[in-house]
Amino acid sequence: xxxxxxxxxxxxxFATLRERLIAREETALLDLREEDxxxxxxxxxxxxxxxxxxxxxxxxxxxxxxxxxxxxxAHDGVDLxxxxxxxxxxxxxxNVHLLDGGLEGWRAAGGELFRDVNxxxxxxxxxxxxxxxxxxxxxxxxxxxxxxxxxxxxxxxRRFDEYQTMSIPSATSVPGAELVLRVxxxxxxxxxxxxxxxxxxxxxxxxxxxxxxxxIPNPVAALRNGTIGWKLAGQVLDHGAARQAPATxxxxxxxxxxxxxxxxxxxxxxxxxxxDALETLEAPGRTVYRFDVRTPEEYTAGHxxxxxxxxxxxxxxxxxxxxxxxGARIVLADDDGVRASMSASWLAQMGWEVYVLDTVPTTTAHxxxxxxxxxxxxVAATVAEIAPEALAALLKQQPATAVIxxxxxxNYVKRHIPGAWYAIxxxxxxxxxxxxxxxxxxxxLTCGSSLLARYAAADLRVLLDARGQQDVEVQVLTxxxxxxxxxxxxxxxxxxxxxxxxxxxxxxxxxxxDAPAEAMxxxxxxxxxxxxxxxxxxxxxxRVA
Numbered sequence: 219x220x221x222x223x224x225x226x227x228x229x230x231x232f233a234t235l236r237e238r239l240i241a242r243e244e245t246a247l248l249d250l251r252e253e254d255x256x257x258x259x260x261x262x263x264x265x266x267x268x269x270x271x272x273x274x275x276x277x278x279x280x281x282x283x284x285x286x287x288x289x290x291x292a293h294d295g296v297d298l299x300x301x302x303x304x305x306x307x308x309x310x311x312x313n314v315h316l317l318d319g320g321l322e323g324w325r326a327a328g329g330e331l332f333r334d335v336n337x338x339x340x341x342x343x344x345x346x347x348x349x350x351x352x353x354x355x356x357x358x359x360x361x362x363x364x365x366x367x368x369x370x371x372x373x374x375x376r377r378f379d380e381y382q383t384m385s386i387p388s389a390t391s392v393p394g395a396e397l398v399l400r401v402x403x404x405x406x407x408x409x410x411x412x413x414x415x416x417x418x419x420x421x422x423x424x425x426x427x428x429x430x431x432x433x434i435p436n437p438v439a440a441l442r443n444g445t446i447g448w449k450l451a452g453q454v455l456d457h458g459a460a461r462q463a464p465a466t467x468x469x470x471x472x473x474x475x476x477x478x479x480x481x482x483x484x485x486x487x488x489x490x491x492x493x494d495a496l497e498t499l500e501a502p503g504r505t506v507y508r509f510d511v512r513t514p515e516e517y518t519a520g521h522x523x524x525x526x527x528x529x530x531x532x533x534x535x536x537x538x539x540x541x542x543x544x545g546a547r548i549v550l551a552d553d554d555g556v557r558a559s560m561s562a563s564w565l566a567q568m569g570w571e572v573y574v575l576d577t578v579p580t581t582t583a584h585x586x587x588x589x590x591x592x593x594x595x596x597v598a599a600t601v602a603e604i605a606p607e608a609l610a611a612l613l614k615q616q617p618a619t620a621v622i623x624x625x626x627x628x629n630y631v632k633r634h635i636p637g638a639w640y641a642i643x644x645x646x647x648x649x650x651x652x653x654x655x656x657x658x659x660x661x662x663l664t665c666g667s668s669l670l671a672r673y674a675a676a677d678l679r680v681l682l683d684a685r686g687q688q689d690v691e692v693q694v695l696t697x698x699x700x701x702x703x704x705x706x707x708x709x710x711x712x713x714x715x716x717x718x719x720x721x722x723x724x725x726x727x728x729x730x731x732d733a734p735a736e737a738m739x740x741x742x743x744x745x746x747x748x749x750x751x752x753x754x755x756x757x758x759x760x761r762v763a
Contacts (some may be wrong), residue, residue, distance in 0.1 A: 227303040230288050230315040232327035238286070239263055239757040242569065244505055244545040246280050247317075250298040253644060256754040257329040259726035262338060262755050263322055264290075265542030268622070269298045270643035272305050273673050275596050278526075279542050283310045290317035293645065309595050330755035333725055333744060336420075341536050341748040342568050343420035344698050348749050350763040352427045354442040357451040360413055364388055370411040371404050372441070372624070373397060373463075375425035375531055382458055383721070384731055386415055390461040394425050394531020394642045395511050395557040398432045398479055400463040403470040408435035415448075417728035419745050421535055422581040429561055432478035444736045446728050457731070472554060479559035483574060486563040486763045491573045493522075493583065496549065499573070505546035509533060511561045512552050520584035522575075525551055525689045527589070530603055532559030537568065551575040553584070569759030594669065601663075606705040608688035609662055613637065618656035622649065625665040625672045625699065627720035633696075635664065635702055636710045640719040647681055649717035660691040667711030668698035 255264040291301040291516035371387040381391040414425040422440040465713040551556040572695035621638040727741035
């Protein structure tokens with residue numbers, strides 16, 4: 219299988235990896251770069267797991283320690299894969315490989331490269347529209363219906379926070395997996411036209427086709443190109459809207475939705491499994507993801523132990539993030555049989571082996587409340603800590619102390635300790651080479667909670683020792699930025715001190731309210747080209763039922 223080894227980790231040729239993907243053998247293909255470079259180009263089934271966050275995310279996203287893992291990624295000409303492989307080995311992973319030639323090797327071998335994020339889901343959505351001819355209306359057509367007070371309801375299939383940022387006038391928030399369950403409460407008259415929208419295309423296509431597949435009697439259409447299309451048409455969006463679907467569903471509507479969803483799931487090849495039979499799925503060499511696809515509020519109120527919260531619409535939209543092990547098994551749960559069945563129907567068509575847990579009484583099974591505490595690996599080296607008040611006093615006495623914030627760049631811009639530098643953890647060497655902070659006698663690392671900062675501080679200690687700078691102190695802010703804020707200490711905002719570029723997050727052309735029209739149009743043009751890319755790639759196993 220392998221042709222050579224690098225630092226005891228085998229190199230995996232392109233052809234072997236491609237064969238595994240086609241055969242749907244369990245494989246986690248991981249891109250170690252930050253999200254922005256990842257979004258510029260990557261293989262279809264690559265999942266983004268930045269080197270900076272391996273300890274924070276690996277155990278949750280790749281639960282089986284003998285998973286077949288393939289790594290690639292470079293930053294500023296430095297191959298990140300060997301370092302990441304050693305980190306994975308330290309965390310207990312035993313089947314780690316390096317992609318031979320990395321991304322350039324993939325390209326040179328003729329592998330297809332995709333742009334943006336959540337590409338498997340977005341390309342699948344385009345294939346659904348292509349094959350099912352999902353009905354849609356343009357932004358001017360929908361606006362005319364609204365302006366004419368036509369019998370129409372607009373349902374926004376995104377997360378509620380996205381909906382609140384910007385929405386179609388009169389729209390109600392109904393996240394994707396909730397549509398089939400709640401649509402009859404919002405459009406009880408079969409003559410009422412139902413319009414489904416998202417920010418771009420995918421969730422409106424999948425949401426609309428969900429209603430069509432479920433057989434609701436109403437005329438249904440997607441808002442073509444979502445809020446992007448609305449803005450490109452020169453129309454005005456609402457901001458801060460708060461309309462949500464009714465929390466309760468009538469027994470008659472629930473029963474109808476259950477029957478519809480069961481029929482759709484059966485047609486897609488979704489399997490059923492009893493709660494007491496779940497262990498039978500956990501065979502050697504098989505990864506099993508367990509998700510509760512209800513709303514986050516319902517999950518927090520009570521859920522099955524061992525099930526993570528993944529609202530169904532977002533799970534279908536973000537399979538690469540939620541299920542990075544291609545070929546794994548997926549089990550979905552809810553308390554009504556609607557949301558799990560509808561979500562599973564799409565996952566099955568995307569080529570996943572997916573099961574729906576037979577409905578169980580919530581009073582006896584949903585015994586766990588809140589959000590389960592995550593488990594993280596120990597930090598490699600112990601680093602001293604400093605309390606917020608002590609740091610504030612120190613900064614007055616010793617201004618040369620450098621505070622390095624390794625939180626997300628978005629959080630840094632919103633609020634950070636005055637004078638703090640933003641840096642990406644995996645680029646700490648680059649950060650401290652900056653003339654402004656290279657001669658600091660002391661570094662204090664922080665982030666939101668200081669969880670990531672502890673790992674970063676251990677990295678920095680090793681880096682300084684290797685440079686012969688053992689006399690430079692390294693500390694971690696106890697409780698991180700949250701504790702600093704809770705102590706009532708001052709803060710500043712904006713891109714005041716960037717020690718590394720803000721590449722940790724790719725700016726989606728469809729998010730926020732200030733994306734350039736050119737970027738939005740380019741995004742739509744890219745989505746329209748995804749079906750052709752799928753054909754060239756040939757590893758997807760999508761099957762539109």
